[in-house]
Amino acid sequence: MALYVTLSNFTEQGIKAIKDSPKRAEAFRQIAAKHGVKVHQILWTQGQYDLITITESDDEFGANALALSMAALGNVRGQTLKAYDAADLAKIIAKMV
DSSP: OEEEEEEEEEOHHHHHTGGGHHHHHHHHHHHHHHTTOEEEEEEEOSSSOSEEEEEEESOHHHHHHHHHHHHHHTSEEEEEEEEOOHHHHHHHHHTOO
């Protein structure tokens, strides 16, 4: 299964309804499950990004559908990065020439 890290910022709409953010996080977990995506962590952060989510999916289409579904709601805009753990990196290194 592939890991994904999403770095997000609240939109104007999202920040106006910041008090609903914990409820939206729970809704995100439910929507993710419908897409076959496991949510490992949702973190609210200070600095350049407002949120960091760490998810896992064996289906790239499901992961992308989840990202688009969230963007369509209009509360956050994000950038999703495919991530690799040490075992995955070892496999990548083994393929190097």
